[in-house]
Amino acid sequence: MRSESGLLLRLDSLRFLAAVMVVVYHFRNQWIFASGPGWAMTQFGNMTFAVDLFFVISGIVISCAYEGRLDFGKFLKRRFARLAPLHYATLLFYFLAGFLALAFGYSFWEAEKYRPECVASHLLFLQAHGLCAGHGFNHVSWSIGAEMTVYLFFPLFLKLPGIHRALPVLIAFAWIALLGFAEPWLPGAEPWHKLTFGLGVVRAVPGFLFGMSLWAYRDVLKRLPFADALLLGMLLLFGAGIVEEAGRGVMLALTYGLAAVAFAADQVGRERRLPALVAPLATLTYGIYMLHPLVRTVGFPVLSSAGFGANAAIAICGLLVLPVAYGSYFWFENPARGWIANLSLPRRALAG
Numbered sequence: 450m451r452s453e454s455g456l457l458l459r460l461d462s463l464r465f466l467a468a469v470m471v472v473v474y475h476f477r478n479q480w481i482f483a484s485g486p487g488w489a490m491t492q493f494g495n496m497t498f499a500v501d502l503f504f505v506i507s508g509i510v511i512s513c514a515y516e517g518r519l520d521f522g523k524f525l526k527r528r529f530a531r532l533a534p535l536h537y538a539t540l541l542f543y544f545l546a547g548f549l550a551l552a553f554g555y556s557f558w559e560a561e562k563y564r565p566e567c568v569a570s571h572l573l574f575l576q577a578h579g580l581c582a583g584h585g586f587n588h589v590s591w592s593i594g595a596e597m598t599v600y601l602f603f604p605l606f607l608k609l610p611g612i613h614r615a616l617p618v619l620i621a622f623a624w625i626a627l628l629g630f631a632e633p634w635l636p637g638a639e640p641w642h643k644l645t646f647g648l649g650v651v652r653a654v655p656g657f658l659f660g661m662s663l664w665a666y667r668d669v670l671k672r673l674p675f676a677d678a679l680l681l682g683m684l685l686l687f688g689a690g691i692v693e694e695a696g697r698g699v700m701l702a703l704t705y706g707l708a709a710v711a712f713a714a715d716q717v718g719r720e721r722r723l724p725a726l727v728a729p730l731a732t733l734t735y736g737i738y739m740l741h742p743l744v745r746t747v748g749f750p751v752l753s754s755a756g757f758g759a760n761a762a763i764a765i766c767g768l769l770v771l772p773v774a775y776g777s778y779f780w781f782e783n784p785a786r787g788w789i790a791n792l793s794l795p796r797r798a799l800a801g
Contacts, residue, residue, distance in 0.1 A: 451729055457510065458724040459680065459711040461731035464506050467499040468737040470691075471589070472770055474499070476745060476763050495691045497643060498704045500592050504653045505708040507596060508617075508660020511603065516664070521604055527790060528600050534785035535739050535777065536593050540571050542743060543586035559746050562586055574598070577649035579636055584646050587742055591645045595653035606661060614665035621655035621662070625701070628655075642697050659705055663712050670709070671716035680714045683707045736774030736782060744770050 474496035515524060547563020549555070567585035570576050576585065577594040584591075599606075609616040628641040628651060636647030644652055663670065673679070687703045689695075695703070744766050752762035 451732075457513070457712070457715050458721075458728040459715045460506055460509065460708070461728035462724045463502065463708065463711045464734050465727055465730045465737075467502045467506075468734040470496045470499040471738055472741045472767060475589070475741065476767055493691055495694060495700050498700050501642070501652060501656050501701070502704050502708060503592065504596070504599075504656030505660040505663070505705060507599075508657040508662075509664050509708070509712055510660075511600075511657075512607075512661045512664035515603070516607065519604060519607060524603070525600060528597070530786040530789035531735070531782075532593050532597065534789070535735065535782050536574075536587070536590055537572075538781070539587040539590065539739055539743055540568075543746075544568065546746070562588060570594075576646060577644075577653075579646070579648045581646050587739065588645070589738060589742055591649045592653070593739075595650040598650050599653050599657050606658065609658075610661060610665040614662065616662075617658040617665070618662035621658040624651075624655045624658070640697065642701070656705075660708065663709055667712070667716050670713035671718070673710070673713040673717065676710060676714035676717045677719065677721060680707075680710045683710045733771065733774040733778055736777040737770055740773050740777055741770045744773055 474493060477493055543559075543562055544565075547560060550560060551563070561583065562585060564581060564583065564585035567576070567581035570578070570580040571586055571590065571594075574594040574597040577591040577598070606617065609620065628635075632638070632641055635641055635644065639647065641651060683703065683706055687707050690700050690703050745763070748766040748769060749762050752765055753759060757765065
């Protein structure tokens, strides 16, 4: 494997770390040895900010790739080609699993994910827009729907730094303030930073805009002294915020600050062995994120019925996520992306 860009090794490493945090967050409820003292089910809730970290990194990477050379049609096609195949494949898996379980009277342990009324919203990438009464199918895919919505507005967002490069970050902070004000009226009166299927799309906007501003200020950030040392410090603070259950304001500052310092360290350009080793694993980030629920859905009951204890079963599932993501990337995602990218509409359809 190779890193997709040699210019953003620390950001790529951070992306992989964020994917691992999401896996740990979702697997922790099965980590039975920790549930005895009563902390496994409640602590580490701040790992959900890993998804907000994804949104910031996406704003940086998409701005880097398309600033000044955006062909909107090709852009959407490429993003669809990257995200859609695995999203639709996991949707099909959960749909068939739920359907067959009901048809044959099998007690499917995640049967609540089978929501036929939510198929249309998932097919249209609207699973983060409050159109479904609960998590459906591959529950983590809500962020993919949110990301695709942000992509639709990217040409508009791209005009903001042209007006002033601070404008995206100012809008991001105003958006966060507005979300805090509107929180009592959000679905289920849930804190906005925990929204997923119920309007989780609003979480993506400030992070993405903040990432765009970081890209706009790259000439300033590359002058940050001791960037790698600061990055290590930010990683430790972010970890402490997770362990100590820091408040939302602190975690948002740490999440956005971590992305900013990692990007600054990449702009400084000093080569470090650890980022160079970890960054290629970011290629598997999407597979890790999308497939870990499926690995748990299949692996946990199979291993448990084979005699493994609950904590051993979930540990093995965790170890299986990486090779499953590896196989998915090289044998499914990448070939499917290439096939879709090479599709072209007939000229008659383009003319009509």
